[in-house]
Amino acid sequence: MKKIILSGILLLALGCMTQAQTVPVYLDETKPVEERIEDALGRMTLEEKVAITHAQSKFCSPGVARLGIPEFWMTDGPHGIRPEVLWDEWDQAGWTNDSCVAFPTLTCLAATWDPKVALLYGKSIGEEARYRNKTVLLGPGVNIYRSPLNGRNFEYMGEDPYLSGKMVVPYIQGVQQNGVAACVKHFALNNQEVNRHTTNVIIDDRTLYEIYLPAFKAAVQEGKAWSIMGSYNLYKDQHCCHNQYLLNDILREEWGFDGVVISDWGGVHDTQQAITNGLDMEFGSWTNGLSNGASNAYDNYYLADPYLKLIKEGKVGTKELDDKVRRILRLAYRTNMDRNRPYGALCSEAHFAAARHIGEEGIVLLQNNNNVLPIDLNKAKKIAVIGENAIKMMTVGGGSSSLKVKYEISPLDGIKKRVGDKAEVVYARGYVGDPSGEYNGVKSGQDLEDSRSPEELIAEAVAVAKDADYVIFIGGLNKSAHQDCEDADRKEIGLSYGQDKVIASLAQANKNLIVVNISGNAITMPWVKEVPTIVQAWYLGTEAGSAIASVLVGDVNPSGKLPFTFPASLQDVGAHKLGEYPGTPRNDGSNIVDEKYNEGIFVGYRWADKEKTKPLFPFGHGLSYTTFTYGKAVADKKVMGADDVLTVTVPVTNSGSREGSEVVQLYISDLKSSLPRSIKELKGFCKVKLAPGETKEVTFTIAKEALSFFDDTLHEWVAEPGKFEAIIAASATDIKSKVSFELK
CATH class of the missing domain: 3.20.20.300 (Glycoside hydrolase, family 3, N-terminal domain)
Known part of the structure; x- marks a missing residue:
């Protein structure tokens, strides 16, 4: 019998056990x-x-x-x-490992x-x-x-x-x-x-x-x-x-x-x-x-x-x-009493590779007019990189998730390393956001102070951009208070630090402008029609620059899709349109603020569908360097019983010239309900990789759980008999095919 004999034995031998410690402790692992x-x-x-x-x-x-x-x-x-x-x-312990x-x-x-x-x-x-x-x-x-x-x-x-x-x-x-x-x-x-x-x-x-x-x-x-x-x-x-x-x-x-x-x-x-x-x-x-x-x-x-x-x-x-x-x-x-748990690993090459892979898979190509991306390094002689977020460390800050990293590759360094000697890469600041770089005693070590005026910074950026083959503006939010940061909300949905003016100026200076937005939140884009190419790059961590460069030059075909809606304005968001955010203080002498969720179930794309508003970029949206063609979706039955499973199959073809991955999305629409419902709800998705010319069938199964809503008077999930649609889509607004069926 496998046993662990614990410290009580030693104490007994020393004659110093208290009354509560008079029995040796055995933990029988059998x-x-x-x-x-x-x-x-x-x-x-x-x-x-x-x-x-x-x-x-x-x-x-x-x-x-x-x-x-x-x-x-x-x-x-x-x-x-x-x-x-x-x-x-909260001060740093000063460890070096x-x-x-x-x-x-x-x-x-x-x-x-x-x-x-x-x-x-x-x-x-x-x-x-x-x-x-x-x-x-x-x-x-x-x-x-x-x-x-x-x-x-x-x-x-x-x-x-x-x-x-x-x-x-x-x-x-x-x-x-x-x-x-x-x-x-x-x-x-x-x-x-x-x-x-x-x-x-x-x-x-x-x-x-x-x-x-x-x-x-x-x-x-x-x-x-x-x-x-x-x-x-x-x-x-x-x-x-x-x-x-x-x-x-x-x-x-x-x-x-x-x-x-x-x-x-x-x-x-x-x-x-x-x-x-x-x-x-x-x-x-x-x-x-x-x-x-x-x-x-x-x-x-x-x-x-x-x-x-x-x-x-x-x-x-x-x-x-x-x-x-x-x-x-x-x-x-x-956890810590499981003798069979593995030992783990820290800062391994596998972890750096995983971080880069996750970043590459998650970057979203929002817009790519005139196929500005991927950058053709065989033709480019000069690439201009503009913006503070091209050089600012993003792993320090943001609140409790602030990190002390082994290293962090900036977007500028990632681009320079990947381009190598194939083209000249020049940098201009463009704007000054937050030059600081410290949180809870972890310091980025960067000195980003710049005393030049906004006008001087824009003039320099435009001068650098005018004769470049490609201009990459890298901006967005950061991990400072009132940006993307714990314990404070943003003050506005637009970009801070005058970035909109910088982007508009660059768009006039060079038609091959690529805007890379680094953020964890949606932003508004008053320049969206002037800028051909927009990339949503997130906070990508240690391998940020490598992942961004891989996508920009086409080593990786972007396949990320938005996990939230980019609204055209704050008034296109239910929580703000209906006027409760950030809550109403009570007048009873307490410090309590009541925040009523007036929009109910209509959050994100559900609200956009209900209000028939056109988002800046919809939920589930993301482009590729190749194209995908959807065939007609087919269901295995037209009528399903309460205990049945309905199968919907759709062929998807890579109709472009390079390998890529597409996220096929399944939404369900209840055509007639006793309670108000969203026009459609996501109930399935599948990321499928396809070679040029290759076709694969994507199959979804639908059970009654996917058709149900929560009836709060009965306090249970209800699937009402009636007519439904299975909607195959490439985003919440890019509908490819529909299949009607009935629940008996």
Whole structure:
């Protein structure tokens, strides 16, 4: 029988065991995990049980050394492993071996529309977390893209619940095969950063279940996530880190979640609610998790001494405590007490290659009039690169996902390296955005100060651009406050720093202008008709410059598709058109802000369809250097029963001259419903690679779940008999074929 003999034996030999430590501890690995959990639980003291439910440092909670239960170490973030900080401070610990690979942010991952890439992503980042001996990776994020002003959209997977759900599952599986728990966040309704601690979301159950919960449900029931992070905001006047309806009623009772609920840092506000409303582990910053207080104040946390005091005074029982500890012990057995978990790897060549591949797969070619791209290096003699984002490091900043990287290849350096001596590459600044480069003590090392006026910068850029064969403007947003950054929303949907004027000037100076927008959010483009070629490049991490250069020169045929809609203006977004964002302060003396989701289920392309507005670029849009021809879609039956599965097949041909990949999208339309429904909803997609002239058949299966809506009066999913359409499309507005069928 395989046993681990733990530290109690040594203490017994030394004659220094307390009454609670008089029995040597054996953890029999032949026993079922649940039995071992009960055994360990029965050996823990009350004080040990309470201690294990809250932090003991910025990113660590205690185990039980006496029983050989190790500490739990958490790490940000969803696209790279955060550098080490001091035990009780946010300052850098000063390690020299905690640099990481920065993977592209999750908007880019979603833009790949490829679950295989999501699995590679999860596996790679999970290996980095495991090598650093982390228990829990605080990610991925799957909050729905409701407003293009949300500063944290870059960390999430877009506007569609189906796409987010299909991409998050393999990410989780990839992470957890390393014995590291994925912590899916932020549960739930955390759709803006302004007033994030005080916003009370008002939403109907139908919208909650159809739009904002499906990706989390997929993460739990299909991805088998081992942990979930509560969000900062309130819902039903309870903070989401201790929310009865979200955590107990839905997460545990309806979905059967058996993992650990972890608070966001400082997301706990009440001991009694933290005890009863589903929270397991409390983390934070200071005494109350939010503001400065006593150093090493972890015993003052809501689930620390205040909890212990209530138990000892007989005001609360220990049933909830034992349930919390069971779940925490289950987490331990799945992670740092699993002797078979692999060792991981850090900054390996495989990880750098994975980061580059993810970036290449996610870059979206939005517009390519006159086939300006790919750049022909056999003809180009001079290439002008303009813009601050061509040189600015993007891995530092953005909030908790800020990273300390082994290296970061800038777009300018990536282009120079790929072009080599085939053409001259010249650079001009064009504009000055944010010249700083530091977050939480991690410094980019760049000095981007420039005292020249906007007029001088534009004049230089135009002069450089006039005689170039190609002009590449690389701009967009950055990771500074009020751009793409935690704890602050954007102030406008347009580009900052006068970039629109720079782009318009360049468009007049050179007809071969390529605009590369680096952002995690949609922007408006008043120059869209003047610029022939537009590329959406995201925050691509360590290999950013290499991935961008590969696409620009045609080494890689772009195949990314937008995971969210680019609206023509902010008034084309339901959350803004209906006037509630960012919420209405209460006049009751509290600091609570009520934010009503007046647009309901009509988010993103659903809103554009309903209002018949033409987006700047639609959800699911993305071009290629080749062309694809769709044949007629065919269904295997015209009438399906409630238990039937309908199969829809469509032939897709590469009608161009080079290999490429197309994302074939399936939407479902309910032609007559008792409740208002979206005109169409994404219910399937498939990324298919085709050689020139090659045809492949893409097949989708449709069950009644794809036809259902959530009836909040019955509190159940309903598929009504009637007529439906299966819509085959290349984007939300590029419809290729329709098949009618009936549900009996």
